[in-house]
Amino acid sequence: MKRNIVEKIWQQHVVKEKAGFPDVLAIDFALLHEVTSAQAFKMIEDQGLTIHNPNAFLATVDHSIPTRKNRHEIFDLTAKNQIDLLRHNCKKHGIPICDVGSQHQGIVHVIGPELGITQPGMTLVCGDSHTATHGAFGTLAFGIGTSTLTQVFAAGAILMNQPKVMQVNFSGTLAEDVFAKDMIMFLIAQIGIGGATGHVIEYTGSAVRDLTMEQRMTLCNMSIECGAIAGLIAPDETTYRYIKGRTYAPKNSEWQQAIKHWKSLCSDADCCYDQIVELNIDQLKPMVSWGTNPEQAIQINEIIPSRSNHNTDSLDYVQLQAEQELAGTNIDWAFVGSCTNGRIEDLRVVAEILNNQQIAPHVTMYIVPGSEQVMQQAKDEGLEIIFKQAGADFRMPGCSMCLGMNDDKVPSGSRCISTTNRNFIGRQGTGSITHLASPATVAHSALAGFITTNNAQSQTTQQEAS
Amino acid sequence: MKLTSDTSAITHINGLCAPMMINDIDTDIIIPAQYLTQTSKSGYGQHAFSRLKQADPGFILNQPHYQRAKVLITGDNFGCGSSREHAVWAIQELGFEAIIAPSFADIFSNNARKNGLVLIQKPMSICKQLAAQSIETPQTIEIDLLNSKAHTSDIHFDFVINSFFQHCITQGYSELDYLMAHQSQINKHKTLAKNSRLFLHTAEEIGVTS
Numbered sequence: 001m002k003r004n005i006v007e008k009i010w011q012q013h014v015v016k017e018k019a020g021f022p023d024v025l026a027i028d029f030a031l032l033h034e035v036t037s038a039q040a041f042k043m044i045e046d047q048g049l050t051i052h053n054p055n056a057f058l059a060t061v062d063h064s065i066p067t068r069k070n071r072h073e074i075f076d077l078t079a080k081n082q083i084d085l086l087r088h089n090c091k092k093h094g095i096p097i098c099d100v101g102s103q104h105q106g107i108v109h110v111i112g113p114e115l116g117i118t119q120p121g122m123t124l125v126c127g128d129s130h131t132a133t134h135g136a137f138g139t140l141a142f143g144i145g146t147s148t149l150t151q152v153f154a155a156g157a158i159l160m161n162q163p164k165v166m167q168v169n170f171s172g173t174l175a176e177d178v179f180a181k182d183m184i185m186f187l188i189a190q191i192g193i194g195g196a197t198g199h200v201i202e203y204t205g206s207a208v209r210d211l212t213m214e215q216r217m218t219l220c221n222m223s224i225e226c227g228a229i230a231g232l233i234a235p236d237e238t239t240y241r242y243i244k245g246r247t248y249a250p251k252n253s254e255w256q257q258a259i260k261h262w263k264s265l266c267s268d269a270d271c272c273y274d275q276i277v278e279l280n281i282d283q284l285k286p287m288v289s290w291g292t293n294p295e296q297a298i299q300i301n302e303i304i305p306s307r308s309n310h311n312t313d314s315l316d317y318v319q320l321q322a323e324q325e326l327a328g329t330n331i332d333w334a335f336v337g338s339c340t341n342g343r344i345e346d347l348r349v350v351a352e353i354l355n356n357q358q359i360a361p362h363v364t365m366y367i368v369p370g371s372e373q374v375m376q377q378a379k380d381e382g383l384e385i386i387f388k389q390a391g392a393d394f395r396m397p398g399c400s401m402c403l404g405m406n407d408d409k410v411p412s413g414s415r416c417i418s419t420t421n422r423n424f425i426g427r428q429g430t431g432s433i434t435h436l437a438s439p440a441t442v443a444h445s446a447l448a449g450f451i452t453t454n455n456a457q458s459q460t461t462q463q464e465a466s
Numbered sequence: 467m468k469l470t471s472d473t474s475a476i477t478h479i480n481g482l483c484a485p486m487m488i489n490d491i492d493t494d495i496i497i498p499a500q501y502l503t504q505t506s507k508s509g510y511g512q513h514a515f516s517r518l519k520q521a522d523p524g525f526i527l528n529q530p531h532y533q534r535a536k537v538l539i540t541g542d543n544f545g546c547g548s549s550r551e552h553a554v555w556a557i558q559e560l561g562f563e564a565i566i567a568p569s570f571a572d573i574f575s576n577n578a579r580k581n582g583l584v585l586i587q588k589p590m591s592i593c594k595q596l597a598a599q600s601i602e603t604p605q606t607i608e609i610d611l612l613n614s615k616a617h618t619s620d621i622h623f624d625f626v627i628n629s630f631f632q633h634c635i636t637q638g639y640s641e642l643d644y645l646m647a648h649q650s651q652i653n654k655h656k657t658l659a660k661n662s663r664l665f666l667h668t669a670e671e672i673g674v675t676s
C-alpha cells in the first residue's frame with residue numbers, strides 16, 4: 001500500500017492499536033522548558049511514578065529568563081522560582097539541562113536541531129505548540145500539554161488518534177527578499193488560522209526543496225498558526241548535510257544505516273492525502289500581518305481589507321484603517337529573534353541590510369539570538385558589531401519579546417514589527433501591537449522607521465535624516 | 467481490560483449556560499503569558515479572560531448571574547494558539563465543566579480531555595441558537611454523557627464525543643492507567659527501535675549534565 005511520510009512514521013511508533021481506543025504511540029524524545037514542565041514533574045511524583053529514561057529528555061530555560069547580560073539575577077520572583085524548580089527537578093530526576101552559562105542554552109526549538117537531537121523519522125514532543133519546527137527534518141514533532149508530558153515522563157509513550165494528513169505543495173521560485181517566513185504567512189492567510197485543524201501538514205514541492213534547513217524550520221514552525229498538529233518535510237541531502245557531525249547525530253558505521261532508514265521515510269509516489277493545497281510562489285511578495293491573528297496578513301503591495309464583522313475588533317485594536325496601505329505605517333519597535341527567525345541565517349540577512357546604516361532614531365530594535373551557539377557565531381562573523389553600529393541592541397539568547405513573560409516587553413500602545421509567530425492581542429506585552437514579518441522586512445522597516453520592504457526607500461530616509 | 471478508578475465518574479452535567487459567541491478565542495486570551503510563571507495547577511481562574519473582562523463591564527463573565535455558569539457556549543476554533551494547559555485549568559477554576567462550540571483547536575482538546583473538561587462540537591447554527599436563547603432568558607442545560615444527549619428548555623440535541631474519553635469520564639477511569647498497563651510492550655518496542663531506526667547518542671556523551 002502506498003503511504004505518506006506521516007503514515008510511515010506513525011506505523012513505526014504504534015505500540016498498540018485497538019478499535020475504539022486511541023493508539024499507544026511511542027515517543028522517542030521530549031524537550032522541556034520551564035513553563036510547562038513543573039506541574040508534570042509534580043504529577044508523576046504524586047502518582048509515585050518515575051521517569052522512564054532520563055536520557056530521552058533535554059531541558060533548557062528560555063521563556064522566563066532575562067536577555068540582559070547578567071541573567072543569573074532574576075527580579076521577578078515567580079519567574080525565578082519557576083526556573084529554580086526546573087533546575088531542581090532535572091537534578092532530582094537525572095534529566096540533562098542546558099542552563100544559562102552552558103554553551104547549549106537557547107530556545108528549545110533552536111537547540112534541538114543544533115545539537116542533532118532532531119532526526120528524521122522520530123517522534124518528538126515538547127510542552128510547546130511550536131514543536132512543529134522540528135518537522136523540518138522529517139520528524140513527527142508536535143506540542144503537548146502538561147498532562148500528556150506526564151505520560152511521556154512515565155511511559156515514554158502517549159495516547160493519540162492517528163491524525164489526518166494535508167499536503168501543501170509550494171511550486172515556483174522565491175523572488176529576492178522573499179523568504180520561507182513569507183511562504184508560511186501566505187499559506188496561513190490563504191487557509192485561515194483553523195484551516196489545518198486535525199491535520200499534520202506535509203510540505204512538498206520545488207520551492208520547499210530549494211530551502212535551507214533553517215528556512216525549512218521557519219516554514220514548519222508556524223504550522224500551528226493554521227491549526228495544524230504538526231508540519232513536516234521529507235528528509236533529503238540538505239537534511240543529511242545539516243545533521244552530519246552534530247553532537248547527538250549518528251556516527252561512523254551508524255551513519256549509513258541511518259541514511260538508509262531516513263530515505264525510506266519519504267512519501268510514496270501516488271500516496272493519499274486527506275487534503276491537498278497547491279500554492280505557487282513565483283509572484284509572492286513579502287508578507288506583513290496587519291491584525292490580531294496570523295491569518296490577518298497581506299503582501300506588502302496589497303491593501304488592508306474592508307471592514308467586516310470579522311475584523312472590526314482587530315482593526316480597532318491595531319489602530320489601522322481598512323482599505324489603506326500597510327506599508328508606510330510608523331513603527332516604534334523592531335524585534336528579530338524567536339524560534340521562528342532567531343537563527344544564524346536570519347541574523348545574516350539582517351546584518352546585510354543594516355550594514356553601515358543606522359536604524360531610525362525613534363525605533364528601538366532588539367536582536368536576540370536563538371541560542372548561545374547562534375550568539376557565538378554572530379560574534380565570530382562580525383554581525384554583532386554591525387548590529388551595534390546600526391544602533392540595535394544585541395542581547396542574550398531566549399524567547400525574549402516573542403511573548404510577554406520576561407523583562408522584554410513592547411510597551412502598551414507601541415507598535416512593533418517582529419520576526420515572531422503570533423500577533424495575538426497583548427502577546428508581546430499588554431497593549432502592544434505586533435506586525436509579523438520576515439527578518440529582512442523587519443530590518444528594512446527598522447532603518448526606515450515605518451513598515452517597508454524596500455531598501456531604496458529606507459536608504460532615502462537615511463539620507464534625509466543625515 | 468479492567469482499569470482502576472481514581473477519579474470520580476461524571477455522567478451528567480447540569481448547569482447554567484454562559485453565551486460567549488466569539489470566534490478564535492486563543493489561549494493568550496484565556497490566560498495571558500504573564501501569569502504562566504506560576505508552577506501550580508491552580509490560581510489561574512482569577513486571571514482568565516482578563517483582557518475581555520477589563521475591556522467591557524458588560525462582558526458575560528463580569529455579570530454576577532453567570533458566576534455559577536457551568537457550560538460555555540462559544541464560537542469557532544476555540545483554544546487556538548499555545549499548548550498551555552493552564553488555559554484548561556483556568557476555565558475549570560471558573561466553574562465550567564463543558565464547552566459547546568463549532569470547533570476546537572487540537573492541543574486544547576487533548577488538554578481538556580486529560581482534565582475531564584467536556585468539549586462538545588456542534589454546528590455554528592446550534593451554538594448560535596443556544597447562545598441567543600441564553601441571552602434572552604438564562605438557560606439551564608442538561609448534558610447526559612452516557613447517552614450523548616443534551617437539552618435546554620426547548621432545544622434538544624445529540625452529540626458525539628471521543629469514545630475513549632466518554633468511557634474514561636463516565637466510568638471514572640484514568641488514561642494514565644490505561645497507558646501504564648502497556649509498559650512492557652512499550653519497553654519492548656523501544657528496544658527494537660534502538661536497534662533499527664533510532665540513532666540518537668546520549669546526553670552523557672555530549673557533556674550536558676544536570
Ligand code: SF4
Pocket residue numbers: 062063107108109128130338339340398399402403421
Ligand atoms: S520563541 Fe516564542 S514561540 Fe518560540 S518557544 Fe519561545 S515563546 Fe514560544
